[in-house]
Amino acid sequence: MQLTVIGVGPGDSELITVKAVRMIKEADIILVPVKKEGSTKSTALDIAKKYIEDMDKVLYLYFPMINLEQNKDYVESIFKKHGENINQQLQEGKKIVYLTLGDPMIYCTFTYISEYFEKVNYIPGIPSFLNGAAISRKPLCIERESMAVVNMTDDEDKIKMVFDIHDSIVVMKVCANQKLLKELINEGKRSVTFLTNIGLDNEYITEDINYLNEKVPYFTIGIVR
Ligand SMILES: C[S@@+](CC[C@H](N)C(=O)[O-])C[C@H]1O[C@@H](n2cnc3c(N)ncnc32)[C@H](O)[C@@H]1O
Incomplete structure (x- = not known):
């Protein structure tokens, strides 16, 4: 079996x-x-x-x-x-x-x-970020754009490189390094949608970067464009 x-x-x-x-x-x-x-x-x-x-x-x-x-x-x-x-x-x-x-x-x-x-x-199952993109009603990639998935537990230098290269960035495990994420979004003048507890109780969606000022729940992704 x-x-x-x-x-x-x-x-x-x-x-x-x-x-x-x-x-x-x-x-x-x-x-x-x-x-x-x-x-x-x-x-x-x-x-x-x-x-x-x-x-x-x-x-x-x-x-x-x-x-x-x-x-x-x-x-x-x-x-x-x-x-x-x-x-x-x-x-x-x-x-x-x-x-x-x-x-x-x-x-x-x-x-x-x-x-x-x-x-x-x-x-296969629907990953959190594809459901997140549908909820935010914004495409992850159009025309020649590229998309990356980063995990905020990864090395800071690697995360910075990903932000330099890609048009759309799906950020997983946001709570692991909120300080760096805030810096990168602000430096690149990027827009972001945070989605917490997608499809679960207490689902929460915001485009406010200041959401990162307090510790966010583990079930949070960011979609950066
Ligand atoms: C161990 S990973 C699991 C990923 C999962 N296999 C997927 O396909 O989405 C856990 C991370 O996925 C994200 N995540 C998973 N489910 C989520 C949900 N319902 N709402 C928001 N984020 C979620 C969060 O970033 C969380 O820190």
């Missing part, structure tokens, strides 16, 4: 593919990553819940949100255990799906354990 990683989209339960819904309904086991050991809190699960007929099929997988390099042995032992457990269930013939927010190819926790599986099937 094969493991299928499903992107459930950014928040709105209707922004999920027909194929994803079918595979969730057909699954024997539904894996859901959580940030704290013993936690059952998951945004991906909240989005997919209305398509899950039996909540007993849900298994929570703990993914420690600590520095991976500094805690390499500890983190790897947890990932290895997840890999072994899932492989055992696959050998028993179970259909297993793994739910992830947005799209599985954009900053997804599953990447950390993918090496333990021979073959994985991926079902």
